Amino acid sequence: MIGETVLEINLKSLAHNFEYLKSKIKSSTKVMGVVKAFAYGSEAGEVALKLQELGIDFFAVAYTNEGVKLREVGVTQPILVLHPQSMHFETLIQNCLTPSIYSKFVLDHFIASAEAHKQKNYPIHLKLNTGFNRLGFANQELDGVIEKLRTTKAVQVEGVYSHLAASEDLKEKEFSLSQIKNYEAMSSQLIHQLGYKPLKHLCNTSGILNYPEAHHDMVRTGIGLHGYSNDFAVDAALKPIATLKTIISQIHEVQPGESVGYNRKFIAEKFTKTATLPLGHADGINRIYGKGKNYVSIKGEKAPIIGNVCMDMIMVDVTHINCKEGDEVIVFGPELSAEVFANLAGSISYELITSVSQRIKRKIIN
Known part of the structure; x- marks a missing residue:
């Protein structure tokens, strides 16, 4: 008898899901584990430490305080903060977290913070808006981004990414393909102007499964690690943790x-x-x-x-x-x-x- 309400987190099932998703990508493709929101309501510290033990390459969280908590429990892998706020940039830098830069406001303020803390080539990931219209730079803003980056040595672009809006819905395949096309064009423009090649990442869990041509250098997975895929046929191969x-x-x-x-x-x-x-x-x-x-x-x-x-x-x-x-x-x-x-x-x-x-x-x- 359990005697109380409890949420059991099975780390063996987590390992199974991680290996299953890795089987869908090339061995050279990196994996970013999304562990925001208490690792999708489970237990972020334990989940992240297990994934780190399994050899995951990156982590992603939504907010700076989530990344800080992972550092406090011993997570040493890179952690991308997907939605950082400018008031937390000092804390972000102190904890060696990587900011997603998604607007001119954020770019300007993070460069200022990095310079104030005497940083050199601090890693950032640029978020591109390819049709989701939630966060990210529009195509017409890219020249300004490059111009701003050329004024400083405090930061360096480690990654360029975007997010698919409907990768799980094959009725929206045309839209997903248009996002992939937009991402290819925008990221190519950026890389050409940067003069070096950062990591490219676009696919979420459903993107991993449905759009293998868009895996690029790294894929991101959150819900898949927890045993769900938005596809009941695939769910049969996964294990809810x-x-x-x-x-x-x-x-x-x-x-x-x-x-x-x-x-x-x-x-x-x-x-x-x-x-x-x-x-x-x-x-x-x-x-x-x-x-x-x-x-x-x-x-x-x-x-x-x-x-x-x-x-x-x-x-x-x-x-x-x-x-x-x-x-x-x-x-x-x-x-x-x-x-x-x-x-x-x-x-x-x-x-x-x-x-x-x-x-x-x-x-x-x-």
């Missing part, structure tokens, strides 16, 4: 006409046995998963979530299940995919797994 488990706190016998939970969103039409579980929307099991849309697994059987999800509790229908208080419950994991769980409510695995609250205990299985 996280299993969210909880227990039955109490069992109720609900008579016909009685209600369960806030706003009486479940009214029993017949005798119903319910189980109350100690996790709710404060733990990442949001209200969208209630009212019969989703289910958990108890003794290998489906137990639908009934009524509204509470902040700290959910109630499930166990009328048909021979269970008792204290029994283990699987919310998602290898037996009940987070992708399936999320899809039932119109969400995606990314949103579900990254929402798992930090108040839930993490248990590392190596």
Whole structure:
């Protein structure tokens, strides 16, 4: 009996996924592991250290403080900060983190910070906007970028990259191919003007699988390391690393006409046995998963979530299940995919797994 709600992180499954994804690229192609957002809701330090042990080349995080925490636990590989803010540049430099430079504002301020700290050839990665329209330099800005870089020796371009908007959706293949074409043209222009060749990287997990011609010098993977690929056929070859488990706190016998939970969103039409579980929307099991849309697994059987999800509790229908208080419950994991769980409510695995609250205990299985 686990006795409490826990998120188990299986590092052997992580290693399996890493090796599977490496099998899809050339041996010379580097791999960047994306471990932002607590490594997609799991445990960033343990995940990063395991990947470092496995020989990964780079890491990526969203924000500077995430990179600092990785340094504090012993991560020594290069760490790209995908969305740095200028107020954190001093901390970024002190921790040998690599900034993604995505606008003139960021470029100007980072060069000023690097010069103030007497840096020479500090590595940066330039982010190109090839159609996502989220972050990145537009094509018409590139001449200005090169002109600015020629005024300083404080920084050096280590990487040039972009991001595919719909690499998992083959109905958008034409758009993805247009992004690849734009990236080729923009990166070639930059490299020609720089006079040296930085690392080129474009593909995310779905890009690795669907666009091998665009692997370049390095690929990035986040969700794939965690056992999901946006393709159920590929998911069968991967292993979800996280299993969210909880227990039955109490069992109720609900008579016909009685209600369960806030706003009486479940009214029993017949005798119903319910189980109350100690996790709710404060733990990442949001209200969208209630009212019969989703289910958990108890003794290998489906137990639908009934009524509204509470902040700290959910109630499930166990009328048909021979269970008792204290029994283990699987919310998602290898037996009940987070992708399936999320899809039932119109969400995606990314949103579900990254929402798992930090108040839930993490248990590392190596």
